[in-house]
Each structure stands twice: as C-alpha cells, then as structure tokens.
Amino acid sequence: MPDLPSGNAAIGQSGGPTAVINQSLAGVVEGLKAGLAASGKVKRILGMRHGVRGLVKSGSDGLVDLTGINAAKLEAIARTPSAALGSTRDKPDEAYCERILAGARANDIRYFFYIGGNDSADTCRIVSEMAAAAGYELRCFHVPKTIDNDLLENDHTPGFPSAARFVSLALMGDALDNASLGGIKINVIMGRNAGFLTAAASLARGQASTGAAPADRPAPHLIYLPEVPFSTDAFLADVEAVYAKLGRCQIAVSEGIRDETGAEIGPKLMRVAGEVDAHGNVQLSGTGTLGDGLADLVKSGLTPKGGKAPRVRADTFGYIQRCWPHPSPVDSEEARAVGRYAAELAAGGEAHASVIIVRTSNALDAYRSECARADLSAVAHRTRHVPAEFILGSNDVSAVFHAYCRPLVGELPKLQKL
DSSP states (O other), X not given: OOOOOOEEEEEEEOSSOOSSHHHHHHHHHHHHHHTTTTTTSEEEEEEETTTTHXXXXXXXXXXXXXXXXXXXXXXXXXXXXXXXXXXXXXXXXXXXXXXXXXXXXXXXXXXXXXXXXXXXHHHHHHHHHHHHHHTOOOEEEEEEOOTTOOOTTOSSOXXXXXXXXXXXXXXHHHHHXXXXXXXXXXXXXXXXXXXXXXXXXXXXXXXXXXXXXGGGSOSOOEEEOTTSOOOXXXXXXXXXXXXXXXXXXXXXXXXXXXXTTSOBHHHHHOSSOOOBOTTSOBOOTTOOHHHHHHHHHHHHHHOOTTSOOOOEEEEEOGGGGTOOSSOOHHHHHHHHHHHHHHHHHHHTTOSEEEEEEEEEEOOTTSOEEEEEEEOHHHHTTOOOOOOGGGEETTTEEOHHXXXXXXXXXXXXXXXXXX
C-alpha cells in the first residue's frame, strides 16, 4: 500500500435520493473496512448527516459513527431506498467549502466521499483544491448518483436504471388504462435539462421504435424531450392525428421541454407565477402546472366548435419516481460497486477522483459494466444530454436508445390483450 495519511473517513449523500443510493453508502463502508480501515490508515468511518451540512455543523450532532456497524444492518440499509444519512440541496460555493475544510480538520478527516450528482463532484473538486492549497492532506472522491442520468463520462448513473424501470412499468399500466377508457393521457416525467428518464417511457412498448407514425406505434404514442424544441402547434397536430385514428393518445413529456428559443414551456403555461428553487429556477418537479397547462391546451385546441371537449387527463410523476422500493437488479449491483471502487481508489493512493461506469457488453442477456476513474473537473458542474442518435424525429426515441436502456431496467412483465 502506498504511503497514505492516517485519520478518519467521512461519507455523505447529496441531492435527490434514489432507490439505490444506500447501496453506494454500503459499498464505500465495505471498501474502507476491507482496505484503509484494515490497514489502520482509517480510524473511524463517519457518516455526514444531510450531506456536508453535517460536517460544518458545530459539535458532533452532524456525524454518525459507522465504524462498528454490523454487516446485517449495513445490508438492510443498502436495500432500503432514499438517503439513510439524509441529503441536502446545498450547493457549496468557495466560502461554504472553506467551512467544509474546517470541519474536516476539526474531525481529523483525511478521506472524503460524496455520493451525488455534478454539484457534488464540484464540491469535491473545490474542497480538494482548497485542502491542497492549505497544505492539508485530504483525499476527495465523488461517487456518482442521479436519476437524471446527466453526468458526463458515465455510460449511465446509479439511480437512473431504477427510475427508468419505474417509468416503464407505470407507462405500461397507464397505457392499458388509456386503452380501456379512451381519451388523451399526458404523463409529465422528471428531467429539466436531460430527457433520459422520459425516453425510458418507450420501454413500455415492449419493442424498439420502427419509425412508424405516432398512431401506428404502441403506446406511448408521443414522447417529448427537452433536447428537441417543443412547438405547441406541432404538439396539438400530433395529438389530434393520434386521437382521430385511435380515440386515445398516451403522451410522455419531460418537465423541462423548451421552445425553439430555449425558454421552458412549463412556466409559459402556468396560470399563476410559479415557485422558484434556491437557484432561481421555476419549480417544475412536484407540481402539476405543466401537465395542467398542456391538458388545457389540448382541450381548447381539439374541441370542435359547439362540440364536446375530448377527455384529457394529466399526471405528474414528480418525486415518486426516485425511491420506488423495487429497484433494477443491475442498478443495485452497480451502485454498490461504485462505492467500493471509490474506497479502492483511495487505498490505491489516488488523491481525488470521480468514479464512472463504463459499459463493456451491451447484450440483453450478457450485459456487463465496470468502474473506472475520471478527473473531478471532467464531471463537476457539467450536464450530459440525450445524444442525437437516441432521438427519432420530434416526438420519439430511436432503436439505439432502446438497445442502450433495455438491459439496465431488469425484467419487465409480458402483458396480454384480448
């Protein structure tokens, strides 16, 4: 083992919880116990309550000692969705990171592991650079997590396969409901800047896209991603064409759809001014405003003069997608693996890194992946978008996306119609 500092390790969870984020927590703990703790380089393994908030909090209330946690309890936590340590939406700037570094010094932390998205990677980067400048040896590792699947360098991110599985199953059942009663059904799915999760709705069809016209596709008939400019006129024409032929239409739409100027459609359709989050973004998740606005648009646009409005309903999945307690088996395994790998990188002498997932085989019955290292700066504060080869026209996704996503979600039920 290389010459490494001795001290404590800290692990935190940040951003939106997922069905498998605790698998990553367990993976880091296991990896540390087998490596740095076994060698005596790590004395205590500390969990940060609510991410870095736990480290900057005065006293010891923000930290929980995981050093002696038994294997059975750790395994039970790993299989439990949501963030066991609690999470945070804090987006540390340099001043906040100074406080994080001070908390690391106060608790003799030499190894810092942060499970989260690109903002978490950026936190690791800033803290690592500050520690180096201050002459304090602190090794910082980002462990990937996000249902949005928008981290660069990664083939996909832990949390996404399980959320994609939920979306697929939900759209399968919803399509049968829509076929039973007819009408127009709009499903708004998470994804402000990247449409991967909305694209996963296509798996509900049970087959890859053939490029058929919307009315000739299995449901969902229409899929709208934020990567493709959204036109309300084209949307109405799409819906009308499907409804006229089938008497029904199922739609999957990303919460972050934008017009040709890049302006978000959701805020434009809001009846009243929307809530904004801590970063000034209009709140999209957890509200029904986009779905309601699109439903109103369809009703007004497709109601014949003096006639009856079509039956239109809208659901906004919101947070329910994140922590459904039936994760993808692939997701569970990979989330555990990235945590272990982060600990292995630390034991191998790395000073800072982001763990990434690399796909090595794409066959449905022989899918494989492995973990690798990337620079924090390659992942931090950057967003990956759905690539052009995954998109088909203005309202569908391609067979290439189906081949990419299908192995990740696990077995889906085979449904039968009369």
